[in-house]
Amino acid sequence: MTPELNRETSLKMKRSWCISMRIALEVKNKWSIVDDTMIAPARSHPQYAAWRRCNLLVCSWIFKSVNSSIAQSIIHLDQATDVWEDLKRRFSHHDAQKISSLQSEIYGLKQGTMSVNDYYTRCRTLWEEMNSTRPFPVCRCDPKCSCDLIDQIRKERDTDQVIRFLHGLNDDYSNLKSNVLVLDPLPEANAVQHSQNIPDEVVAAFHSYNGKRSGNSNKGAKCTYCGMNGHTIDKCYKKHGFPPGWISGFKSKGKQGAVMSNNAVENSGNSGNASTVDQLQKLISLLQAQAGQSSGTNATAAVSLVPSFNSENSETEGKYSATYINSTFLCESTWILDSGATDHIVCSLDYFDNYRVVRGAEVNLPTGNSVVVNHVGNVSLNKELCLKDALHIPSFKFNIISVSKLLQDTCNKLIFLSNQCLIQDMLGTRTGIAKQRNGLYLLLEPPRRQDVMHSFAVHCNNSEVWHQRLGHFPINKMHLLSDIKFSAAKTLACDVCHLAKHKRSPFPLSTTSSKNCFDLIHADIWGPFQICSLQGDRYFLSLVDDHSRYTWLHLMRNKSETRQFIKKFHAMVFTQFGTLIKTFRTDNGPEFSMTEFFT
Incomplete structure (x- = not known):
């Protein structure tokens, strides 16, 4: 901070x-x-x-x-x-000394050499500082009262600020100050500040115009610099310099002004009068705008509003001259949601998924004219939205989505907000969105052209991809497919195909577990091997203890040797460990058929 x-x-x-x-x-x-x-x-x-x-x-x-x-x-x-x-x-x-210092600074502040904007900024800073030092009172009634005393206090303080702002302005704005003070109610201080922010030549023209009507407003004033009557030190020519065209020797202001105006007429003809009228009209327009921004009441300013008419623009005066109402750039990729359209309208055939030619179909326009429909078809906006029976009109420069037809053909709902429109299905999932731009709801994700979509097609010669695309077509038959080249298709191994050829489902996982060794023995035979061992063995018998996971392997030439090895293993367990095997678990193969031994 x-x-x-x-x-x-x-x-x-x-x-x-x-x-x-x-x-x-x-x-x-x-x-x-x-x-x-x-x-x-x-x-x-x-x-x-x-x-x-x-x-x-x-x-x-x-x-x-x-x-x-x-x-x-x-x-x-x-x-x-x-x-x-x-x-x-x-x-x-919030001491009294600080409040006294702020009040003295507020009441003693003058515009001086500052501009109107700088003067207003300085006044605003002091006012806000005073408001924070002495804040508005808070109603402590319980329950709170319904009177507007606090609003009245705030309004009176705002009025005081306007008066102090006008009081500190230079004498050049004396007439404008008097005009503002006669308004009822007074405008806000920032509105007064904007009305003062006008060019100097406009202020001079306003002063000269009022001077012709009311005469010399400084009559009786005495300058402290030259000692002459009729003006103050702020307008003393001997101190600040004489204006252009001043002729020495004339003591009367009326004569001096007449000579200066005659010189101006000789030099520029009637341009000076026209300039004065233009400046006066600028000032009047500013005051009219100020009167319209004030409070909307029947406040009147002490200025006569003189209308001006230009003969050159008399034919177009008072008429609306705007060329385009809507400035949105519309093109073939623009899709507008329209609640007043009865059908979908598409301007290009490239957006259609399928279409048919129609004869004699027309669409009536608001102007009374009609346009011909060439085709009717379906357009897919996305995976969820489809426009059915859309009309193809080539003369249109943009596309229109009919709200009524969209709701009738699909199970969607449209939620219109101030800046967007949401398209949702019956479950509330968003299927589309349109943004409001210059009064039109434009679809944010328009469909792509079909020719553009076709350009993304890629030729693929991968045997695994085509095997899956064709529903796991037999690998040894894929070479019979024409126009598709495969590389190393014979070595392709598909796990889905192997699992689909199993004759039975896999065994479920066992959740039982033995507590002691030799409570449960798993027995199984693997073979035959394609290549036999040095002793001519082609099978092996695996015996796994369920508790310790200890495994014994016995090589065999034939499966008939299984019974012999099981009897030897049973005797070895009894001799070495002094216990008996409680349970043998096998796959019920015929080689394990030893009913007399197990009983």
Whole structure:
């Protein structure tokens, strides 16, 4: 936060820090924690942890924006509300001396050499500083009263600001000040400031126009510089210089003005009078705009509004001269949602998925004319939206989507908002969106042309892709397909094809487990091998203990040797471990048929 708050900071900078900090907290949606609008929940409340985290975050921001010495004095405070109240009691001084100083500066402020904008900015700064030092009272009635006393106080303070602003303007704006002060009610200060922001030549023309009507307004005034009567020091020619065309020796202002006006006429003909009239018309238009921006009441200014007519523009005067009502650029890729259209209209055949030729079909336009329909077909906007029986009219420069026909042909709903239109299906899923631009709802994602879509087609010779596209066509038959070249199709291994050829489903996973060794023995035979061992063995018998996962392998030449090895294994277990095998689990093959032995 800049500037940093410390003890040496001026009152104005402290107030700026307070405003800046409040804006920053409101932007982060955290001001409700500081002004105690969001009450701290109980510790047992489920939202207490989230509130606690936001509270500490605000405290850390405040500690970062103040001086380290001030931060040390408030770091022990646990809640952001207590931190803010402590800083407010410490640095928020509303003493009478400061109020007296501000009032003196406000009442003594003059425009002087400043421009009107700079003068208004300075006045506005002092007014806001006074409002923060002496804020508006707050109604403490319980229940709150319905009177408008606070609004009346605020209105009177605004009126005082307008009067002080006009009082500080230079004497060049004396006539304009008198015109504003007769308005009832008075306009706001910023409106008065805009009315003062006019060219100097317009002000001079207004003064000369009023001078012809009311005579010399400075009659009786005495200049403190030259000692002559009839003007003040602000308009003393001996101090500020004589105007162009001044002839010395004439003491009468009327004669001097007549000679100057005659010289102006001789030099430029009637251009001076026309310039004065133009300047006066500019001033009148500014005052008319000011009267229209004020309060909308029957306020009248002390200025006579003189209309002007130009014979050259008499034929077009008072007529609307705009050439285009809608400035939106419309082209073939523009799709407009229209609630007044009865059918969809497409300007190009490239958007159609399919179409047919029609004869004698016409569409009536609002102008009374009619256009011929050449084709009728379907257009896909996207995967979810399809325009049925759309009309093809080549003379149109853009495309129209009929709202009524779209709702009739599809199970969609349209939600019109101020800046967009949402197209949703019956489940609420968004299928399209249109943005409002210059009064038209334009589809954001228009369909692409069919020829553009065809350009994205890619030739593929991958045997695996075509095997899957054709529904897992037999791999050994794929070479019979014409116009498709394959590479290494014979070596393709498809897991889906292997699983689809299984005669039975896989066994479910077993959830049982034995507690001791040799409670359960799994037995299975694998073979025959294509290549036999050195001893001529082509099979092997695997015996797996379910508890320890210990495995025994026995090589065999034939499956008939299985019974012999099982009996030897049973005797070995009894001899070596002193226990008996409780359960043998096999796949019920005939080689394991040993009913007498197992019983």
